[in-house]
Amino acid sequence: MVNFLLEVGTEELPASFIVQALPQWEEKVRQSLTEQGLSYQEAHFWATPRRLAMVLKGLPDAQADRVDQVKGPAAASAYDAAGSPTKALQGFMRAKGVTPADLRSQATEKGDFIFAQVATQGRTTGALLQDLVPGWITGLEGKRLMRWADGSLRFSRPIRWLVSLLDGQVLPVALEGLQSGATSYGHRVLHPQPLTLTGADTYETELKAAFVWVDPTSRYAHIEALLRQAAQELGAEPEIPADLLTEVNYLVEWPTVVVGSFEADFLTLPPPVIKTEMMSHQRYFPVHQPSQPSALLPYFLSVSNGDPRHSPLIARGNSRVLSARLWDGRFFYNEDRKKRLEDFLANLEAVTFQEKLGSMAERVERIVQVSAWLADHLGFSEAEKLLIVKTTRLSKADLTTQMVKEFPELQGIMGYYYAMADEEDPLIARGIEEHYLPRFAGDGLPTTTTGQIAALADKAELVASMFSIDKIPTGSSDPFGLRRAVLGIIQIIWENKFELSLWTLFAQAGKKLVHAQANLGALKKFYQQRLEIFLIEQAKIDYDLVAAVVDPSILEGVEVAESSLTSIMRRAYLLQKLRQDGxxxxxxxxxxxxxxxxxxxxxxxxxxxxxxxxxxxxxxxxxxxxxxxxxxxxxxxxxxxxxxxxxxxxxxxxxxxxxxxxxxxxxxxxxxxxxxxxxxxxxxxxxxxxxxxxxxxxxxxxxxxxxxxxxxxx
CATH class of the missing domain: 1.10.730 (Isoleucyl-tRNA Synthetase; Domain 1)
Structure with missing residues (x-):
């Protein structure tokens, strides 16, 4: 058995590339080794901002020798009348390197054929790895790959060194003029000198001695523990979103948590403004009163990749940067508050939604009409309808506020705060915030009726609009998030048991669109596919049972109650139960x-x-x-x-x-x-x-x- 170490040293890699690269590597390595008949007992795929690394333990010394049955010419044409091999058979034997003693006649569905027993000696693992390693590196995919110097190799960042060790010995591998060796580098600041690695067994220990925490899983847990410890010392709780911690984890090699602070006066800003400044723009972690996420404290935690001895200096620098951003945020907020939220509606006329679809103001009118229809169709009272219509009318007003122009991720959220400041009904304010939900996979759903109906109307209008101008998702391309929009509609309808046909909803959403009728067939197929995917992948319904209930033609002509999405899904769940109980x-x-x-x-x-x-x-x-x-x-x-x-x-x-x-x-x-x-x-x-x-x-x-x-x- 042999152990193998591969390290690809680079300039600082984007965290997003590392997140994609590690699972790609694992799959590529597993697949290519399996194809070569090689297995391993243990595999690790590690990364820091300056390196991608893999450790494979328990590899065999070589492939197993094998004997293959290789089909040759038909038996009838293999020998002449004298019993001597014909030219066809002679050529086959030369090509396969066999003698007449290695040949056998064997019956097949197409008659008798000559087969040869061809012995192949297994190649050494080292020789195979020399062939495979370059492809493992160059085969990694990602966004915005680059070239450097005079080479043609494309990678996320320039590759500066290459370590390839098989049982502690350098395994020669060439990549774009770069030769592999045993020389690596530790932390850029804490250990800038070269480092000679000795092999796979000691790799993690040797790098840790050079101030590089190479295992991202344990590094993630270590950073989280440091954040919680620092917050505890402040008498607070940290807010640690998994996606932010994942990003920070791939930005550091030797993490240190630094505590910073800002002026308490900034706490008068809405908490999402402060947290957006911290998390989205500076990658800081906010802290709050224990069990009170909205009660922020004037501190923050940052994860540094620098020298821990300079943490106080780093903290002061971070505080200055954040304070400057919060000054801007307070200015935008105060300027926006000089007007009521509804005063911003007029500005939507100057905002183009899409060249062929008019302004954002026109889009809002379409959404309002759909929401009014939904309120009637689903049997809401007149009072509820008034709240729903006003929610949708104000739902996009914050898009032209200075705060949202500066921080687009706060759309809807700032609408909530501005509506509350205007003393609008809390259901309207909350509905404005919730109408974007769900924003992404795993996100929550709207909890208010105003948010639910506004979300349905908004998403249905978006899908109908884009289909009306042939902006139809193809392959993995979905720039307008239409798949996510339809999935959100499905989730909201099912969660609230609304008796509503998806097809009827989209038809209503397209009524005011000039070209909406042109792609009705494509839209129908699109939403049917989304529903099938939801039922199979998320609801865990067997594929054939999904097919048995989803096709709209099953209940063609049937009244809304039984052609509704809720009815379709209810029948799918029932069929699954009937299968399980016999x-x-x-x-x-x-x-x-x-x-x-x-x-x-x-x-x-x-x-x-x-x-x-x-x-x-x-x-x-x-x-x-x-x-x-x-x-x-x-x-x-x-x-x-x-x-x-x-x-x-x-x-x-x-x-x-x-x-x-x-x-x-x-x-x-x-x-x-x-x-x-x-x-x-x-x-x-x-x-x-x-x-x-x-x-x-x-x-x-x-x-x-x-x-x-x-x-x-x-």
Whole structure:
């Protein structure tokens, strides 16, 4: 067994590149070694701002020797009449380096062929690594890769040294004129002199002696512990967002926590302003009163990569920088407060939303119209509707404030503070803040009705608008965040159990858009894909059950309550439960056979009541009457409304009773197929029998399209 160390020394790497590079490296190394028949007992992938490193322990000395069966010419053409190898066979033997003794005739699906036993000696691990290492480095992907000097190699930052040691011995590797060796470098300030490494086993220890904490996982935990200890000494609690700590972790090699302070007068600013200045712009960690996140204290914590002896000087410098930023923030806030939030609405007319879609003011009007429709459609009171409409009208007003112009990440948040300062209804203020939610994966959802409806209207208008001008996401490109917007809509509707069709929502959002109708098909497919992904990946519903409920054509023509997103998701969860408790297997054969034959009836999906489609006068067996009666029992399951006189409508389906109804049909359907010839020669009998099956099929489809369900596998 051998151990291998690879270190790629660079100029300071961006933290974002390191975050992407480490998992790429792990996957590339695992895959390429597996392809070469090499395994390892232990692997570590480490990084600091100045290096990427890997340690592989327990590698075999070499590949195993192997014998392969290699197919040659057809047996019929391999030998001549005298039994001597033909030219084709001779060429095959030369190419594979084998003799006649290594050949065998073997039968295949296409006849007999000559096969050779070809022995291949395994290459040494060192030789394989020499071939693989350059590709491991140059194959790393990232944003804004660069070239340097006269070379053609592209990497995140210039590569300055390369260490490649196999069991402590230098393994020669060349990369863009750079030769590997054993020389590395420690911390730029605390250990600037060169460092000679001895191998994989001592790598971490040797670097720590040179003031480099190379393992990012333990370094992360160490920084977090230092932050909590420093805050505790202040009698405070730190705010430590995981993404900020991850970024800081890849900006330091030997972390030291430095405590800084600022003038207490700045605490009159809204806490998000102070925290944004700290975290987004300076990468500082705020501290607050224990168990009171909004009660900030006039201190902050920063993670330094410098000499710990100079921490007081570093703290003073950090404090000066933050104070200057907070002075700016206070100026912007005071200037904005000279006007009411609604006074900023007029400025939106000068802000272009998108060249083909008009100004931000025009967009706000579209959002307001969608939110008003939602309030009516979902049955909110007039008082609630007034709050919802005002929330959406003010939702983008803070975009033209000086504070948001300087700090765009505070949009919505500053709207909340300005609305509260204007003594608007707290539901309006909170709705303005929440209407952007969820902003990213794992983010929370709006908690107020104003925020929920404003968020739905905002996101639906965005998606409809972009599709109307062909700004459709392709591949990994989604510059307007439309996938995230649709996912947010799905989450909000499901969380609040709104009886709302996604398709109806998007159609409403596109009413005021000139070209909205052009891409309706693409939009329909897009939201269907998002829903499928949500149900499979987040709700953990089996893929075939998702397919059985998501296709809008399943309930085409059905009233809103049963074509709503909530209904679709409710049916998906129910199907998953029925699979788990065995009910699905119990009814599957019946529903699929009925559905297959019932499709030949040609009935509309809304034909759910057999009484006006099936004539008892044509019954010839008792089971036909029994099955007819069972189908008629659907009135206890489906709330029918025949008030129009021309077609059946219904407001809701009791899914629990629907499942029991389907189970009740199993026995009579089974007997029906035994006693009755469905495709009778008499057209009246045939139509009557197909119609009863067609009605049952439609009733079954209120739960799912069972033709999409896969039994015996998931």
């Amino acid at each position: 009910t699905l297997a119990e009814i599957y054969e019946t529903v699929t056979r009925v559905s297959r034959l019932g499709a030949g009836s040609g009935l509309s999906p809304m034909d759910l009541d057999p009484r006006r489609l099936v004539s008892p006068n044509h019954f010839q067996t008792p089971v036909e009457k029994t099955l007819f009666d069972v189908a008629c029992n659907s009135s206890e399951v489906i709330a029918l409304d025949n008030s129009s006189g021309s077609s059946d409508k219904f407001a809701e389906v009791d899914l629990t009773k629907l499942v029991e109804h389907i189970k009740d049909t199993v026995e009579p359907v089974t007997q029906f197929f035994i006693d009755v010839l469905v495709m009778a020669e008499d057209p009246d009998l045939r139509t009557n029998r197909l119609n009863v099956l067609g009605v049952l099929r439609n009733q079954y489809r209120l739960l799912a399209d069972f033709s999409k369900v896969v039994m015996g596998g998931q």
